[in-house]
Amino acid sequence: MSFSSPAIINNNNSNNNSSSNSNNNTIPSNNGNWQGDLLVKLLLRDRREKAFTDFVNSYNSLVQKLGNFADRNAQLEISEKTATEKHANLSLEVEKLRELGSPVNQKRTAELEQQIQTLKDERAELYKTQGVNAQRLLNLNDVLRNHEEQSKKQQEETQRLTEANQTLTNKVDLHFQVLREKDITIQLLQDELSTLQLELGKIDERMKDLEKENGQLLQRWLKKMNEEAEKMNEANLFYESALEVHAKALEFQSGVVIVDKEFTPAPKSTSLSTTLPSTSLPPPASSPPSTSPNDSNNTSSGYVRARSRSSGPVIIPTIVSRRLTPHDGEIHTIQASTDGNYFATGSADKTIKIFDSTSGQIRQTLSGSIQSIMHVSFNNTSEMIAGASNDNAARLWHLKTGRIRLTLTGHVGKVYSARFNGDSSKVITGSHDRTIKVWDLQKGYCIRTIFSFSSCNDVVPLDDEGTTLVSGHLDNNLRFWDVRSGKDIKELTGIHLGQITSVSVSPDGSKVLTNSRDNTLKLVDLRTYDVEQTFKADGYKTGANWSRSCFSPDGRYVVAGSVDGTVFYWNTQKSKLERTLKEHHNPICGVSWSPHGSQVFSADKDRTVIIWSGGPR
Incomplete structure (x- = not known):
């Protein structure tokens, strides 16, 4: 039974190979229907995905067979050893039998020798089969290694394609964001167009009402003039008849007949409706009065000069007298009061805090805003404070009571600026909705809406009455406005390469200071609308879209804060950087x-x- 085992194993291998080949080559024929096509495709997919299954199975089968062969070899070696010992014993017996010379023993010896030779042949065949299997194993290892290298390359290619796909996906998302922003911009433009159309319709209605009212006033005036003309005619007739009676009385008393009496009665008045020219119509009541060029309060540019409120010598403060952390949220704005006794801050925690400028103690906390406070400003008496908020409204607080006096609602975007005019009768607000509104505090509502064509980051009145304004915008432009007509006086383009974050008027009212995201400050002459000076420095970068700079009370210096927490001072007379101070560690949002x-x-x-505070003069 041990002699026939290798042949049986070889037959099994051949049968397995033939069955494998027959399985691989058996593919259902296409019967012309979709079930057959689907089955063919599934079989092709299985063949493609299981391309290495036969190699792995063959390898495992060879390894198993090699183990079996090794065990069989060990058994055969044991059998060989046993047979060798038996052969030795038989040889001894043969020698003995040869010595004895028995024919039976000779026959037995020949049989044993034949068995030994058969075992030797079988062992040689096993060694040969083992060598063939080892060579096949090496070949399969090489094939497996090649497939592993191909699989690794395919994985690297898959990773590269995945990264490329992710990059393209990010680009697509970016394009979607750009399209979304453009859609928002288009929507804003459409809303603005609708607002303009609505305003135009209201203006047309108002014009029609004014024309109708003007016609009625004209008719009433003509009627009044006709009545007065009729009364004058009656008076002339009465006067003429009285003179005639008086003349007759004189003639009767003197007995003299007056032959030629010179009498020139007052001319009869005719109807005014036939003599009044059409150009004599009075102007509409809403027409703004003209500004007299001889007004002693006007500058050569037509703007009223603001009076300097400086009450002491101006020095560059270099000493940190107080360091405070009063708010629970990010601070957006800071402003000193007009009397210098207080200063205020507005924060993302929706509150305004009032501080004593000397001790730094909190005097009041003003609440009532729904969103972040973006700007605060005091009125000229420091009795009220205005706060602009992200909730599309501005609010006025009375500092004595700490309560809201007025809430100014009407903007449809975030309000970035709110300032009083000189006599505190009006508040001017600038908003992200591309409008500037003028609010009458006596009436409590908006009396003028100016469309600025760009988001307004800051707006400042140029005179005490608030009839002229200057505003800085998101489109990098500086605009001047006439509140009475609602039209722009001048638009300065190209003075900055980034959006204007703040606008300040010099104490003498002759210049305007602008701060911009292009990391420069510009000084504009209001008489010529030219940029007189440009302030910039190494390391200065504007920290936010609402960062605010300001003048010193005498106008000799300007100050601004940088993104790295440094405060920069420039000399306006020498046009150079005067000093830098570094105590903050985060972007500065405002200075005052x-x-x-x-x-x-x-x-x-x-x-x-x-x-x-403090420092050299």
Whole structure:
């Protein structure tokens, strides 16, 4: 039974190979229907995905067979050893039998020798089969290694394609965001167009009403003039008859007949409706009065000069007298009061805090806003404060009571600026909705809406009455407005390469200071509308879209905060950087110079407020 085992194993291998080949080559024929096509495709898919299954199975089968052969070899070696021992014993017996010379023993010896030779042949065949299997195993290892290398390359290619796909996906998302922003811009333009159309319709209606009212007034005036003309005619007739009676009385008393009596009665008045020219119509009541060029309060550019409120010598503060962290949210704005006794901050925690400028103690906390406070400003008496908010409204607080006096609603976008005019009768607000609104505080509603064609980051009145304004916008432009007509006086384009974040008027009212995201400050002459000076420095970068700079009370210096927490001072007379101070560690959102001249207040986004004071003159 041990002699026939190798042949049986070889037959099994051949049968397995033939069955495998027959299975691989058996593919259902196409019967012309979709079931057959689907089955063919599934079989092709299985063949493609299971391309290495036969190799693996063959390898495992060879390994198993090699183990079996090894065991069989061990058994055969044991059998060989046993047979060798038996052969030795038989040889001894043969020798003995040869010595004895028995024919039976000779026959037995021949049989044993034949068995030994058969075992030797079988062992040689096993060694040969083992060598063939080892060579096949090496070949399969090489094939497996090649397939592993191909699989690794395919994985790397898949990873590369995945990264390329992710990059393209990010680009597609970016394009979608750009399209979404453009859609938002288009929607804003459409809303603005609708607003303009609505305003135009209202203006047309108002014009029609004014024309109708003008016609009625004209008719009433003509009627009144006709009545007065008729009364004058009656008076003339009465006067003429009285003179005739008086003349007859004189003639009767003197007995003299007056032959030629010179009498020239007053001319009869005719109807005014036939003599009044059409050009004599009075102007509409809404026409703004013209500004007299001889007004002693006007500058050569037509703007009223603001009066300097400086009450002390102006020095550059260099000493940190107080460091405060009063708010729970990011600070957006800081402003000194007009009397210099207080300063205020507005924050993302929806509150305004009022501080004593000397001690730094909190005097009041004003609440009522629904969103972040973006800008605060005091009125000329420091009795009220205005706050612009992200909830599309501006609010006025009375500081004595700490309560809201008015809430100004009407904008459809975030309000970035709110300022009083000189006599505190009006508040001017600038908004992200591309409008500037003028609010009458006595009436409590908006009396003028100006369409600025770009988001307004800051707006400042140029005179005490608030009839002329200057505003800085998202489109990098500086615009001047006539409130009475609602039209722009001048638009300065190209002075900045980034959006204008703040606008300030010099204490003498002759210049305007602008701060921009292009990391420069510009000084514009209001008489010529030319840029007189440009302030910039290494390391200065504007920290936010609402960062605010300001003049010193005497106009000799300008101050601004940088993104790295440094405060920069420039000299306007020498057009150079005067000093830098670094105490903040986060972007500075705003600075404000006290009217006393010896203090500067600065605030950064990390809720830190610093009071600067002292220093050389």
